[in-house]
Amino acid sequence: MMLRAENLGWTVRSTAIVRDISLSVREGEMLGILGPNGSGKSTLMKMLAGILAPSSGTVTLKGQPMAALPRRSIAQILAFVEQHAGTAERITVQDAVELGRTPWLSAIEPWSPRDDAIVGRALADVDMAAMTKRLWHTLSGGEQQRVHLARALAQQPTILLLDEPTNHLDIEHQLAILGLVRALPITTVVALHDLNQAMNCDRVAVLDGGRLVQIGPPSEVLTAQLMREVFNVRASFLVDPEDNSRVIRFQPLGTPAVNPTLIKEDHS
Numbered sequence: 001m002m003l004r005a006e007n008l009g010w011t012v013r014s015t016a017i018v019r020d021i022s023l024s025v026r027e028g029e030m031l032g033i034l035g036p037n038g039s040g041k042s043t044l045m046k047m048l049a050g051i052l053a054p055s056s057g058t059v060t061l062k063g064q065p066m067a068a069l070p071r072r073s074i075a076q077i078l079a080f081v082e083q084h085a086g087t088a089e090r091i092t093v094q095d096a097v098e099l100g101r102t103p104w105l106s107a108i109e110p111w112s113p114r115d116d117a118i119v120g121r122a123l124a125d126v127d128m129a130a131m132t133k134r135l136w137h138t139l140s141g142g143e144q145q146r147v148h149l150a151r152a153l154a155q156q157p158t159i160l161l162l163d164e165p166t167n168h169l170d171i172e173h174q175l176a177i178l179g180l181v182r183a184l185p186i187t188t189v190v191a192l193h194d195l196n197q198a199m200n201c202d203r204v205a206v207l208d209g210g211r212l213v214q215i216g217p218p219s220e221v222l223t224a225q226l227m228r229e230v231f232n233v234r235a236s237f238l239v240d241p242e243d244n245s246r247v248i249r250f251q252p253l254g255t256p257a258v259n260p261t262l263i264k265e266d267h268s
């Protein structure tokens with residue numbers, strides 16, 4: 001198993017933020033972490049990434065306890081793009097992405113043309129190759145987000161953790177970045193708010209009040225009942241005639257269905 005959480009909990013000032021979460025991330029899968037605001041997604045992601053020590057339970061990375069692994073060893077396996085990632089102000093886009101190579105450099109393996117190629121590829125993958133000389137603080141929110149992803153790609157991880165990677169992106173870049181992440185031949189864990197985007201994950205884990213309430217294929221987990229109980233919305237399922245894919249439409253709870261016979265409340 002690539003990454004495993006066992007009975008994971010995080011408590012602050014006697015308030016439990018994450019409670020007793022156990023889950024395993026399978027090799028090569030894209031696992032979505034879903035849940036309403038404040039349900040504990042970012043807190044869980046930080047513990048999975050090894051930057052927040054759990055109050056209880058353990059995280060294991062490729063079978064080894066995360067807490068016992070040196071930072072450099074973790075960084076050679078796992079890259080994390082935080083939701084509100086910052087970077088030192090006077091740094092260029094190029095420098096920011098080059099930082100992704102840090103875990104692989106040493107006195108005996110200094111920077112080489114191969115590192116240049118990896119950084120160039122990462123910048124091109126996120127459509128930022130034209131802005132390499134720009135200073136980080138002059139970038140828009142979406143451009144900063146794409147640079148952070150490029151830094152993580154340059155790290156060449158086998159596990160990529162992304163906390164809401166599309167929240168600042170325009171629709172073209174949302175689709176491009178999610179398509180790129182989905183096509184990577186690596187394991188990805190991605191916290192998402194857009195439940196239609198989550199339909200492209202192999203599995204989704206749904207959090208509510210710090211607990212894991214469901215995990216499984218999105219078509220099985222994202223039922224109208226779950227969306228009512230966890231997300232407090234009424235969901236109906238439509239079929240896109242172009243490719244027969246399922247699209248979820250959301251309305252506030254209590255909104256009467258205009259034509260109840262057309263609303264397929266539950267797909268199962």
Ligand SMILES: Nc1ncnc2c1ncn2[C@@H]1O[C@H](COP(=O)(O)OP(=O)(O)OP(=O)(O)O)[C@@H](O)[C@H]1O
Binds near residue numbers: 012017037
């Ligand atoms: N250091 C802290 N001290 C106090 N409360 C905290 C702390 N960190 C997180 N919390 C609280 O824990 C809860 C879960 O936070 P977290 O950021 O994990 O949620 P989330 O599911 O990622 O939310 P969102 O969808 O809004 O990003 C929130 O209510 C948050 O206010």
